[in-house]
Amino acid sequence: MVGNGGRPISIALLGCGVVGSQVVRLLTEQADELAARVGAPLRLVGVAVRRPQRHPDVPADLLTTDAAGLVSRDDVDVVVELVGGIEPVRGLLLTALKAGKSVVSANKALLAEDGAALAAAADESGADLYYEASVAGAIPLLRPIQQSLAGDRIVRVAGIVNGTTNFILSAMASSGANYTEALEEAGRLGYAEADPTADVDGYDAASKAAILASLAFHTRVTADDVHREGIRDVSAADIAAAKALGCTVKLLAICEQVDGRVSARVHPAMIPRSHPLASVSGAYNAVFIEAAAAGQLMFYGQGAGGPQTASAVLGDLVAAARNRVIGGRGPRDTAHAALPVLSMGETHTRYHVALDVNDRAGVLAQVAGVFAEHGVSIATVRQEGRGEAGRDADDGAPGPKDATLVIVTHSASDAALAATVQALTGLDAVRGVAGVLRVEGLGRPVTDLGGGS
Numbered sequence: 147m148v149g150n151g152g153r154p155i156s157i158a159l160l161g162c163g164v165v166g167s168q169v170v171r172l173l174t175e176q177a178d179e180l181a182a183r184v185g186a187p188l189r190l191v192g193v194a195v196r197r198p199q200r201h202p203d204v205p206a207d208l209l210t211t212d213a214a215g216l217v218s219r220d221d222v223d224v225v226v227e228l229v230g231g232i233e234p235v236r237g238l239l240l241t242a243l244k245a246g247k248s249v250v251s252a253n254k255a256l257l258a259e260d261g262a263a264l265a266a267a268a269d270e271s272g273a274d275l276y277y278e279a280s281v282a283g284a285i286p287l288l289r290p291i292q293q294s295l296a297g298d299r300i301v302r303v304a305g306i307v308n309g310t311t312n313f314i315l316s317a318m319a320s321s322g323a324n325y326t327e328a329l330e331e332a333g334r335l336g337y338a339e340a341d342p343t344a345d346v347d348g349y350d351a352a353s354k355a356a357i358l359a360s361l362a363f364h365t366r367v368t369a370d371d372v373h374r375e376g377i378r379d380v381s382a383a384d385i386a387a388a389k390a391l392g393c394t395v396k397l398l399a400i401c402e403q404v405d406g407r408v409s410a411r412v413h414p415a416m417i418p419r420s421h422p423l424a425s426v427s428g429a430y431n432a433v434f435i436e437a438a439a440a441g442q443l444m445f446y447g448q449g450a451g452g453p454q455t456a457s458a459v460l461g462d463l464v465a466a467a468r469n470r471v472i473g474g475r476g477p478r479d480t481a482h483a484a485l486p487v488l489s490m491g492e493t494h495t496r497y498h499v500a501l502d503v504n505d506r507a508g509v510l511a512q513v514a515g516v517f518a519e520h521g522v523s524i525a526t527v528r529q530e531g532r533g534e535a536g537r538d539a540d541d542g543a544p545g546p547k548d549a550t551l552v553i554v555t556h557s558a559s560d561a562a563l564a565a566t567v568q569a570l571t572g573l574d575a576v577r578g579v580a581g582v583l584r585v586e587g588l589g590r591p592v593t594d595l596g597g598g599s
């Protein structure tokens with residue numbers, strides 16, 4: 147007989163924190179509806195945690211500290227992993243998959259580091275491996291890429307994929323909130339990772355970019371392949387400079403296919419306030435997909451938070467359970483394209499460069515000359531005279547007045563821009579580089595956040 151004859155589907159849950167506790171709640175509160183949708187009851191048979199005494203809401207007979215024992219139980223059909231991190235989770239999930247148990251996980255760090263090994267184990271045993279919650283929380287994104295767009299050619303996936311940093315940047319821009327307080331609040335609301343440096347230094351978004359690029363382009367991209375910059379260095383001055391240009395600062399993830407290579411990057415960037423991503427605030431995420439036939443698609447919703455993420459986990463769980471009931475498995479990950487990775491130096495985008503200079507004749511020409519020497523074309527220059535006398539380097543006497551030159555470039559390679567900035571710092575007239583930020587989405591289709599001229 148194909149299928150399981152409608153017998154209950156047994157679930158082992160690993161981790162019962164912000165997301166795991168919401169999965170337990172939804173499994174309990176919606177038990178009848180879920181059974182009707184799956185065609186069999188979903189039965190939670192064990193919950194592995196570190197400290198059982200901290201989980202009074204979970205029936206005591208389900209709690210265990212022995213995660214390895216739980217995933218090895220013969221009666222477990224699906225393992226739901228909501229612990230996070232690489233070890234011991236990788237070993238636990240490989241054990242489960244090799245034994246033919248399906249896995250549902252929200253663990254972007256692990257999937258971006260070793261998704262290939264997990265997918266291979268799932269393929270070998272014919273189990274399902276689902277991870278919709280790992281990217282952009284509640285937003286249905288991976289399934290549309292893997293299934294709805296399986297007949298199309300995706301050329302670009304770009305957007306905001308980290309709720310914590312978006313929450314912080316939104317607070318800094320709207321109310322002038324302090325960075326540290328905004329980060330603490332994101333932690334209290336359950337958005338931040340256990341170690342929030344994963345959020346603010348861009349690791350979390352880089353993992354998500356690796357997963358998105360892998361699925362969208364049918365290749366394997368790991369977190370190490372993704373160029374990563376976080377928001378730690380985004381200052382109130384950068385945010386003010388963006389405002390002056392009619393822009394806002396967002397942490398973006400941009401994955402593209404460029405001439406048969408894959409480019410994946412995460413960094414803060416200025417985007418015009420008229421761009422749809424500019425109004426994505428708080429813990430919301432938004433992702434644009436551009437596909438050859440479909441054109442532009444936009445996905446928007448809550449990217450972090452317990453109940454929101456649990457919704458995506460439950461969606462995967464129902465899919466895996468349905469497959470058990472009918473005796474099959476869902477589509478497997480495909481990596482047939484095996485694309486090489488484009489280095490960040492070769493990636494093209496536009497830049498905002500603010501230079502503190504001596505306000506004297508010929509400075510602008512000197513600065514423009516350095517850009518030209520490096521093949522970086524200037525789109526606009528604005529001078530903000532500050533009217534303050536600088537100090538002469540040798541004798542401390544009042545020097546020429548200070549000014550700030552604000553330059554926005556046309557599209558240039560990252561390597562050319564870096565060399566330009568390096569050369570600018572060598573000019574006598576340049577007192578310092580006040581800020582360099584990429585500028586995305588100027589006068590281009592909404593999905594095309596980079597490379598415009």
Ligand SMILES: NC(=O)C1=CN([C@@H]2O[C@H](COP(=O)(O)OP(=O)(O)OC[C@H]3O[C@@H](n4cnc5c(N)ncnc54)[C@H](O)[C@@H]3O)[C@@H](O)[C@H]2O)C=CC1
Binds near residue numbers: 196
């Ligand atoms: N919080 C959010 O908004 C989102 C979280 N995620 C991902 O979901 C996963 C869980 O995140 P949260 O629930 O926020 O984390 P959390 O820190 O609130 O919960 C993790 C739980 O796992 C437990 N744990 C740690 N080591 C364990 C072990 N060896 N065995 C059993 N239990 C163990 C911890 O005690 C804790 O209760 C992570 O992979 C995270 O990246 C994904 C999307 C959104």
Ligand SMILES: N[C@@H](CC=O)C(=O)O
Binds near residue numbers: 280281282307350450
């Ligand atoms: N820490 C993550 C949680 C969801 O993936 C975020 O802030 O986006």
Ligand code: NA
Binds near residue numbers: 279458
């Ligand atoms: Na999602």
